[in-house]
Amino acid sequence: MSLLVDQEVTTRSHDALLADGTVIEIRPVVASDEPALQALYARADAESMRRRFFSYSPHVAALDIARMVKPADRRQIALIALDRGEAVGVADLAPSGRPDSADLAVFVDDTHHGQGIGTLLIEHLIAAGRRAGYRHVHADVLSENVEMLGVLRELGVSATRRTSWGVVDVDFALPSRETWSSAVQAREGLSDHASLERLLAPSTVAVVGAGRRVEGVGHRIVANLVAGGFTGDVAAVNPGGDVVAGAPGYQRLADLPWIPDLVVVAVPARAVADVVRDAAAVGAHGVVVVSDGFAELGDEGRALQRDMVTAARHGGMRLIGPNCLGIINLDPAVRLNATFAAIPTSSGHVGVASQSGGVGLAVFEALGRRGIGVSSFVSLGNKADVSGNDLLQYWQHDPATSVCLLYLESFGNARKFAQIAREVGRTKPIVAITAGRSAAGARGVRSHTAAAATPEVAVEALFRQAGVISASSVSEALDIVALLDSASVPAGRRVAIISNGGGPAALAADACSTTGLELPVLSDRLQRKLARVLPSHAALTNPVDTTAGAEPVDLAVAGRLMAESGEVDSVIVIHASLEPGDRDALTAALRPIPPTRPVLAVCLGAQDVTSVSREGADPTKVACFPYPEDAARALAKVAAYGEWRHAPARAPRPNKPAPKKARQLVDRFLEQHPEGGWLDTDVAASLMTACRIPVAETVRVHTATEGVLAALRLHYPVVVKVGAGSVLHRTDENGVFVDLRSAHAVRKAIRTIHDKWGRDCAIVVQPMLPGGLETAVGLLQDRSVGPVVMLAMGGITTDLLADRTFCLPPVTAASARNQVEDLRAAPLFHGYRGKPPADVAALAMILRRVGDLGLQLPEVAELDLNPVVVTPTGATAVDVKVRLAPADTSDPYLRALSRR
Numbered sequence: 001m002s003l004l005v006d007q008e009v010t011t012r013s014h015d016a017l018l019a020d021g022t023v024i025e026i027r028p029v030v031a032s033d034e035p036a037l038q039a040l041y042a043r044a045d046a047e048s049m050r051r052r053f054f055s056y057s058p059h060v061a062a063l064d065i066a067r068m069v070k071p072a073d074r075r076q077i078a079l080i081a082l083d084r085g086e087a088v089g090v091a092d093l094a095p096s097g098r099p100d101s102a103d104l105a106v107f108v109d110d111t112h113h114g115q116g117i118g119t120l121l122i123e124h125l126i127a128a129g130r131r132a133g134y135r136h137v138h139a140d141v142l143s144e145n146v147e148m149l150g151v152l153r154e155l156g157v158s159a160t161r162r163t164s165w166g167v168v169d170v171d172f173a174l175p176s177r178e179t180w181s182s183a184v185q186a187r188e189g190l191s192d193h194a195s196l197e198r199l200l201a202p203s204t205v206a207v208v209g210a211g212r213r214v215e216g217v218g219h220r221i222v223a224n225l226v227a228g229g230f231t232g233d234v235a236a237v238n239p240g241g242d243v244v245a246g247a248p249g250y251q252r253l254a255d256l257p258w259i260p261d262l263v264v265v266a267v268p269a270r271a272v273a274d275v276v277r278d279a280a281a282v283g284a285h286g287v288v289v290v291s292d293g294f295a296e297l298g299d300e301g302r303a304l305q306r307d308m309v310t311a312a313r314h315g316g317m318r319l320i321g322p323n324c325l326g327i328i329n330l331d332p333a334v335r336l337n338a339t340f341a342a343i344p345t346s347s348g349h350v351g352v353a354s355q356s357g358g359v360g361l362a363v364f365e366a367l368g369r370r371g372i373g374v375s376s377f378v379s380l381g382n383k384a385d386v387s388g389n390d391l392l393q394y395w396q397h398d399p400a401t402s403v404c405l406l407y408l409e410s411f412g413n414a415r416k417f418a419q420i421a422r423e424v425g426r427t428k429p430i431v432a433i434t435a436g437r438s439a440a441g442a443r444g445v446r447s448h449t450a451a452a453a454t455p456e457v458a459v460e461a462l463f464r465q466a467g468v469i470s471a472s473s474v475s476e477a478l479d480i481v482a483l484l485d486s487a488s489v490p491a492g493r494r495v496a497i498i499s500n501g502g503g504p505a506a507l508a509a510d511a512c513s514t515t516g517l518e519l520p521v522l523s524d525r526l527q528r529k530l531a532r533v534l535p536s537h538a539a540l541t542n543p544v545d546t547t548a549g550a551e552p553v554d555l556a557v558a559g560r561l562m563a564e565s566g567e568v569d570s571v572i573v574i575h576a577s578l579e580p581g582d583r584d585a586l587t588a589a590l591r592p593i594p595p596t597r598p599v600l601a602v603c604l605g606a607q608d609v610t611s612v613s614r615e616g617a618d619p620t621k622v623a624c625f626p627y628p629e630d631a632a633r634a635l636a637k638v639a640a641y642g643e644w645r646h647a648p649a650r651a652p653r654p655n656k657p658a659p660k661k662a663r664q665l666v667d668r669f670l671e672q673h674p675e676g677g678w679l680d681t682d683v684a685a686s687l688m689t690a691c692r693i694p695v696a697e698t699v700r701v702h703t704a705t706e707g708v709l710a711a712l713r714l715h716y717p718v719v720v721k722v723g724a725g726s727v728l729h730r731t732d733e734n735g736v737f738v739d740l741r742s743a744h745a746v747r748k749a750i751r752t753i754h755d756k757w758g759r760d761c762a763i764v765v766q767p768m769l770p771g772g773l774e775t776a777v778g779l780l781q782d783r784s785v786g787p788v789v790m791l792a793m794g795g796i797t798t799d800l801l802a803d804r805t806f807c808l809p810p811v812t813a814a815s816a817r818n819q820v821e822d823l824r825a826a827p828l829f830h831g832y833r834g835k836p837p838a839d840v841a842a843l844a845m846i847l848r849r850v851g852d853l854g855l856q857l858p859e860v861a862e863l864d865l866n867p868v869v870v871t872p873t874g875a876t877a878v879d880v881k882v883r884l885a886p887a888d889t890s891d892p893y894l895r896a897l898s899r900r
Contacts, residue, residue: 023315089117136171137171149168201333221266351403352406414784418785493639494568499543559590681764721736791807
């Protein structure tokens, strides 16, 4: 493998968060950095320099700077950390004696120790070093340099340490992205929380652009801050220094008598960047930009947005927006309503983030109508800086938030979102509504997998594996949140239904069955208990139909018996109202039930889903739905999340390098075709073989005579087909000839191909495999979520039947089995109607290896194995299509803020 540093590594700059939430820039060292590095070393005391160079002299420092700004070896990687343009740290990897090993050196400004700069620099060096081909890192550290030894100890890597003559020799292998990402994400989560806490829990707020005009956006924000009872100081900044809604006015931010924690900007787009620079100059911690006229309007707006973000980053600040509604924090100690909308302020435990201000406002109001309180609300707008990923990490460490609700229209870094969601979702459920995922937005590609793996199914696969509860609509999301806000997460899918009407009970039972919930028959013992409290003519199996004679209190008593029986995981109590006030009577009767298992109320015809508080000190609520189908759908989504959460967390599996032969094949093709393209069939088959994916033997031939000789070697019957990668659907174009049993048949097939596609067309010969169950396995590199693995019923029916499942790698044995079982045709694999069972384990192994291929070889943009013939004794791919393309090799888990 080449050890030359990827050109993108040597030129890319990143903004990142320190431990205290401030922003610094990390980028490669360039020649013009020489004065900044000289100043960095000049500020250090003699002891710090001795720890860096062991025996310090100014000449040694000068040589070190020269080595970094003008490296003699292209394999050297040097990074500089800048705080508001000033160098505060530097680190580099330099080649050591071994071809895959590098020496590490780090230096941080004396006044910036303890902020995490050294750790950030090493993280970015590891990412660059991995891409450059390094496998091991070595560092010599004086044993008295406890700070540096502590940084290396807390990195999260497995290192060996040897001490000799006062020097600690530290060695560690560069960790894989998967094993390294969890340690990086834990540090990033704490930094994100620290950075957003300054915005969401400020003690001082200044609104720039707030004037006397009552209908003005800035005026309304100040009025909401004052009316909402914000516990800190508020100021309005306008040219006249006018008082606004009782808040003192000032002409400039510099005139304020205090430093604003938060600056809300409501001025025209062209003036925003200057306001952000002014905010940085006075020491503000963050800005919220409600102004529009940025990237949503085109190139000119994008340029304004870049300028604004650059100003915020150079000032060490986080930025929410632009083009947003504002932010809210309903913590009684804060009471912040920095929006320009009249929003009801009901405090609770649901964190809300919305990319759309209109959707966010509608969600916020609907939550209020349903009696569901909010902890914090962030209108993300254009997501120029702060994103949904940042909010999840903030809520993870926010004790006031127990449920996270997201409305997203795009993903900046979907793979990092999945990683963060997996961590957050273990303790706090995440409900997500996404837009813009329809097939209309699919890419213009032609393979079966690419046509099937639309943005929608890719995101669904990501959500499923990350434990995110995906809602198909705002209404469904609110139903799910109402349930999560009112009850514990069920441990399973077993449901008991009790109703005072047979029709509603039947509707609920059908809805449960179609959504994957289970209705077990209640035990004789439990039925006897129910019989004592219900009318004598009640049906007691499940659903329990009490008929119209049961009162709300009877339903509640029976519901409690079922919830406490241990035979079910949740209970749906349905009441067909006969008298005014029955709904209130039912919810009142349900309140005393301990919330150990979810109990859902259905009051037929109710106007909205409500969460009714239980009596006593327990803050848990009862979710009341208008129709049984709504309750069943919400419960099914939450039960699936419960299964995910209760399953053991899987440790990241290290991703091994691609097999050498496979890597060489891919690199050779892309050298010859830099833009990428489809592999010929025999080359694609060789790639599969290199990756240990079983494929029918494939022989390339040019003439009829070569075809006959190949058939003799493979043994008749054989298959002859067009082998050119550009011919994707050979069957549709009559490019496949099967079950050929003679030399004459082989010659005739080859002549037909020559007549139609020319004598230079690639042709392959394969053995005719015995019959079996035809499936299709595919891979697509999705721009947002990375590699997606597809399993479908195969052959010519792949698109017709559309029986498909999707998974994100790494594919485990369990997830591969789930892919098979999730097919509608899954019974065929288990010996349907007397047929022998298929070798599911062999098919699962192909799925796992295709997933590994997608991670190891990101240049494989599309892959189709169709059909994969599964027999009782194995699974073999018969036809292979592969498209290669230049890959984005950037690290999706790198601790860095979004690009400017």
